[in-house]
Amino acid sequence: MSPEELIEKYSDLAYGLALRLTGNAAEAEDLAEEALIKALRGLPGFRGDSDPGVWVSRIVANCWKNQLRSPRLAFWRRVGGFYSSDGEEQLIDPPDPAPGPELRLEGAARREAFEKVLNSLEPQDRAIVVLRELDGRSYTDIASILSIPEGTVRSRLSRARKKLRELLGGFLEEK
């Protein structure tokens, strides 16, 4: 795989995952760019016997974990109110689970509701949902990318889906 192919094929994947991990477009762009630059540097050493998508996703997840350990970013997150002091639980309110009929008909409102509900999950649960639903990754791949046991992927995905369904109720029934 050439460096150009790497960027063409995996930019969306890296950015999508970064966006769900950080919950913020500006931070996601920084995170995805940092991860893809690392991937470009590591490309000559990439053996190609594993899935490049898993490899790139793992780099994004590792960069994100490193950023979480950064005291500077932790400070700005607290100031921004995105994370609570333990860096895990979010302060965003989920949408009204029973929106009015006019709101339910609007595509933009649907999208906003999905965004808001997804952002109400913990960052790691958001990443699991995105890796499964948008990238179609297996539980084994997700466990490898996020460095967690496969059983944890299964249980957290099931729990996250339950929560999403509860909060999205009206939006899932009507299109």
Next chain:
Amino acid sequence: MTHEEIKEALSGYFDGQLGPVQTVEISAHIATCEECRAELDALTALSAGVKENLSVPAPAAMKERLLARARQGKKPLSAPATVLVVAFTAIILFLMAGVAAKKYMPTLFASVQGMINGAASTLGVSGGNK
């Protein structure tokens, strides 16, 4: 498996991530359980909704920056840059060879140094005669 256990495992079943024994057992249960079929329908709707509403492409500017970087990494050095690199490498090698010769072959080093000094003084004399 009980009905409740199957309900808990439906997410993994939906993803096709369970073992064959569990998959067969759950398939048989779903054929007769309306509640679990409704659960599966809800998982299908959620999955479609997430795909439809949460796919986000990477910003074009970021992609362009990275593509430029990818192309730059592959570009061969320009001719002046190549000359500079070769010259710098040659100087470094020459100096290292001089240091090594002085340390490990002092006689050879002294004779080469004498030849260089002789040539220099000759050139200096001839230059001074002009």
